[in-house]
Amino acid sequence: MVQDLNGKFKKPALRKVRMSADAMLAALLGSKHKVSLDLRANLKQVKKEVKEEVCASDFILNKARMDSRKKMFETEA
DSSP states (O other): OEEOTTSOEEOOOOOOOOOOHHHHHHHHHOSSOOOOOOTGGGSOOOOOOOOOOOOHHHHHHHHHHHHHHHHHHHHHO
16 A cells, blocks of 8 residues: 555555456365366357348349230230
C-alpha cells in the first residue's frame, strides 16, 4: 500500500493475470487435488445442414417453358 500525503492509504491498481482454467483450479484447490477441466469436451456437437441451391440453368429452362405457354394462350385468343 502506498501512503498518501494526507495520511490516507491508496490501494494500488490490480494487475490482470492470465490463467488457464486448469491453473486456476489448481490454485484454488491446492496441489493435492488434480482436476482437469476440458470445456470443449462438454460442448454439444451440431451438424451443419446442407441447403439446396437453386441453379441458374433451372431458372432459364423454366423461363423458356413459360414463353412457350404464353404463346399457346395468345394464339388461341
